[in-house]
Amino acid sequence: MNRILLFVIGVTVLAGCEFYEQDEYREYYVVEAYLVAYDPLPDIILSKTVPIEEEYVYSDASVNDASVEVRLLNADSTINERYTYGSGGEGLYYPTESAAVQEKQLYQLYVTLPGGDSIEAKTYVPGDFETVNRQELPDQYRYRGDKQIEITTTRSEYHTGRQAYYVFTVNAEKPDSTNLTPFYADLVGEQERSLQNYSVHSSGIINEGNYSPTPEGNITLKVPWLSIAFYGHNEVVTNAIDDNMYDFLRSQETQTGGFSLSPGEIQNIRYNINGGIGIFGSMARDKNRFEVLRPPR
C-alpha cells in the first residue's frame, strides 16, 4: 500500500517538471512592401525586430546594406524581368527604374542581406476591377439618410480561382475632430482614442461570398454608415487583396485582439516569407469619391 502511494507520488513529482520551456528572443529581418495593380512598383522597407522589453527605435532597427530585387515571374516561376532597388537610407529601398505593377502576375521579392543570408517572398497580384455604376451614383449622401452608397464593380480574379477577399477603406479628406460622426466623436472625445485611428478607416476582411452576383457577374457593395467616421469628402476604396495580405491581416488582428483565442494566447502572424518576417503583399483597388453631408438638425 505504502509502496503504491510512494510510486504515485514519485511519478507525480517527476512528471511535474516542466519540459515545455520558453524560447529565448531571436532577431528576425522584417520586410514591408505592397504592390498595387497598375501603380508604380512600391518602395520596400527593411528592418529588424527588437526585443519586447527594449525601446523600438526605427532608425536603429532599419537595415541599410542589403541588396534588394523585385522580379516579375513567368507562370513557371522563371524570371521574366528584374527590377533592382537602391538604398535610400533608414531601411528604405526604392526602385531604380519606373515600372507599373501588372495585374494577375506573380512577383518575387529577393533580398540579399549584409551577412549573406537571403529573404524571399512571392505575391500574385489580384485581377484589377472597376466600378461600373459610378455615373449613376450621386456625389453627395446624407449621413444615415435613405440612400446608402452602393458600388457595383466587376469581379477581381485570382490565379487559384478562389473568391475575392475585400477590405473596404474610407479615407477622410479632412479628418478634423469637428467633422467626426457621433459614434467616432464619442470614441475620440469620451474614450480618448486617437483621431488618427479613423482618418483611414477600414473594414475587416469581407469575402466575396457575402454578395450575390448581378446577372452580368458583377457584385454590388453597400458601404455601411459605420465605415463613415468623418463628414465631408471621403474616398471610398475597395481593395481586393492577395493571399499574403489575407493571411497577414487575419492573423495580425487575432494576435492583437479579438475573441477567437483565449486571452493571453498569442500565435505568430502568418507571413509567407522565407528567411524573415513581414509582408510582401499585393492588391487591386478601385476608388470613388463622395461627400457625406451632416444629417439635418
Added chain:
Amino acid sequence: MRKTISLFLLLLPLIVSAQQTASLSGYITDTQTGETLIAANVALQGTRAGTTTNTSGYFNLQHIEAGTYTLLVTYIGYRQYKKEITLEENENRRLVIELIPKEYQLEEVVVQSDREQEEQRSIGTAQIETEFIRTVPSVFQADIFRSLQLLPGIKAASDFSSGLYIRGGSPDQTLILLDHTTVYNPSHFFGFFSTFNPDAVKDVRLYKGGYPAKYGGRLGSVLTIFNRDGNRNEFEGSVTLGMLASRASVEGPINKGSWIFSIRRSTLEPLLEILRKSQDNIPDHFSFLDVNGKINYDINADNKLSMALYAGNDNLRFPFAEDAGVRLHYGNQTFSGTWTHIFSEKIFSNFTVTGSRYFNFPSFNISGTPFKRSNNIYDFSAKGDVEYFRNDRHEFSAGFWAGLLTLKLHDKFDGDQTFSSRTHTPYGSFYLQDKWHITDRLTVTPGLRINGFSEGRYLRVGPRFSLEYRPSAGIRLQGAYGRYHQFLTVDSNEAFTGFDVWLTADEGVSPSAGNQYIVGIKTSPWKDYAVDTELYFRTMEDLFDPDPFLQDQAGLPYEKTFRFGKGYAFGTEILLERQAGRLTGFAGYTFGVTRRKFPGFNEPVEGGTARYYPPKYDRIHDLNVVLSYDLSSRWSVSAAFNYATGQAYTKPLGRTAAFNFPTSATSKQQLTVGKVNASRLPDYNRLDLSFSRDGTFWGFGEALWQFQLVNVYSRRNTWFYNYDLDENPAEREAVQLLPILPTISYTLNF
C-alpha cells in the same frame, strides 16, 4: 481483436445457467418528502449481496438464498435503515424503503456501512450533494459548476468562468444532461454562473472520465443532473434572497405523485441604477431568469410518469458608446417526459422523450449599421434504457438514443443576409453493457456503444471496459478503458459564452475521437476517512475547432472553416476525504498536463512543423481544501482554499510593425513569439469563507443566514497579461481576477 474480446465478454454470461432463488427489489425514498434517492446503498448484512439504486432510485438484488437477513440501506445525509427480513424460496419481494434525513436523527454522527459511497467511488466518478453546493463558499450565489470546480481533475478557466475543464478537456467535451436532456449552454451572465438552480436539483453526478457505455457523444466527461421530484407528503417552499439573484421554490403532493416549481431571477437592477449615476458604460438592462418545473405521477407500482421542464435566459441591453449599442438575448429550454416501467422483477426500464433548445440572438447597432444574428439549436430525441438483473452475477443494461438535431445560424449585416446555414441531422446510438461480478472480489463491466451521425454519414464503435478488484475490505483497485467520439464542437470563448455557436461533423470534417485509460485505488484507511487516487491518460484525435484566424466564412467550403488537430492529457488525482463528524471536508490534489497540436499554429517563425502546446487553462498542480465545521447547533463555518500553478500564457519575445499598411492610418504592430503558452502566470491562490446560521422566522419556518467572504485576503490573481504596444517599450499590464467580495443571503423554508 479487441472488439472480439468485448463481444465475448458480453455474450458469455448468456450461457451461464441461473438458479431460481429469491429476489429483493424496490425504491429508496426520503421519508419526509418521498423523493427517490439516487445511488443509495442496499446490502444484506453478512453476505456479499449489495447494490446501489439507479437514477430512478430503484434497486434489485437477485439470486438470494431463502432465509432471514438483516437489510441495510445507507445514504449520505440519512440515517441508516436496518431491518430483518425473511425471504422464501422463489419469492420476489418488492419494497419501498423510506430513509430518515440526518437532521431528524438523534445521533450526531451518521452511521455508514461498508458499502457506503459505492457508486460515488466508482472509477472516474464524482458526486456532490446539493447541501454541499448550498453551503460551500461561492461567488455571489450557490452554483453547481463552481462547486464541481473544487473537485480534483476539474479546473476553472478563471474566477469569471463556471465552465468545466475536466481532465484536460474543454467544456464542450462534457455532455451535460438535465433530467436526461442535453443542455448546450448551461450558463448565465455569459459564463459567470451555471444555469442550474440548486434549490431544484436532487442529484449531481459527474463521470470525469472512462464513463460507461450508457453515455456517449462527448470525448471527455458526462455530467448528469436530476431535478427534484417534489414533496409527495406535504406542501412546502423556500425563498432565498441574495445580492445578485433571488430564488423561490414550491412543491407539494398530488394524487399518486408530486410536483415542484422553482424560479430564480437576478436582482441587479438596484445596483445598476446606483452605478449608472456615477459611472459611464453601465448596461441599461442586465438580467437572467430561470424556471424549473417537474410533475410526477405513479400509474401503479410498475409504471411511473414524470415530466420535467426548464427554461432560462439572459438579457443584456448595453449602449456602450454614443450611437452604438449591443443587445443579447440567449438561453436554453428543455423538456423531458419519462416513463419508468418495471417489466418484471428482473427487468427495469426508463423511456424518455427529450427536447432541448439553445438560442442566442446578439445584435449590434453602431452608427446606424445593424448586425443581427439568429442562432438556434433544436434537439429532439427519444431514448430508452433497460436494466436486466439476470442473477447475482450479472447486471445487463442496454439502450438506445435516437434524435434529430437542427442547427440554424443566420447573420444579417446592414440589412442584408450575409450568412445562412441550416444543419438538420438525425443521430442515433445503441449500447450494451454487463456488470459482471466474476467473484466476490472481482467485477468487470464490458460494454459497447455504437454511434451514428447522419451528417457526413459516420458510424463509430466505442468499446468500454472497467474492472474492479478488492484485495481487502478497505481497498478497491480499479481500471477503465473507453473509446469515445464527438460529433459536435463549439465556437466559444472562455471569457464570454453568450455567443456560443455549435457546429457539427460533416463531409470532410470527421468526428473527434479519443481513448481514455484510467487506473485508480480507493482506500478507506481509517474510520470515516477515504483516500482515492486515480491516474488517467487521454488521447484526442481529429479535433475540429473553428479556425481562429478566419474573419469571414462566407463562400468557403465547410471544411475550410476549421482547423484540425489532436491532443492528449494525463494526470493524477488524489482525494483525501473526511466523511463524518463535526469537521468534514476534503483535500483534493491534481497533477495534470494537457496539450494540443494544430498544423499552422505554434509553428516556429522560420518554418517547421506545429508543436504541441498547453491551452491556457492548463494547470500543472491544483490543490483544493474544503472544510466544514459545525460550531454549534446553529452556526457552521465552511472554508475553501485553492492553490494552483499559474495558467499558461504566451510571452511575446520581439516586436516590429508594418508602418505603411495601405488600409490603415496607423502602424500594424507585430509580435514575435517562441513556443505558444510556454510561460506561466503567477501561481493562483484564494481562500473563501462562509458562515451559516440556522434559525426560525417568527415560527413561520426555518431560516438560514449565510455570510460569505470570497477571496478573504484579496489576493489579486492574474487572469492574463495585456501588452500595450502604443507604449515604447511595450508595457505589460496584469488583468486581475476578483478582489475580496462579501456576500450575504437569507433563506426561508416554509
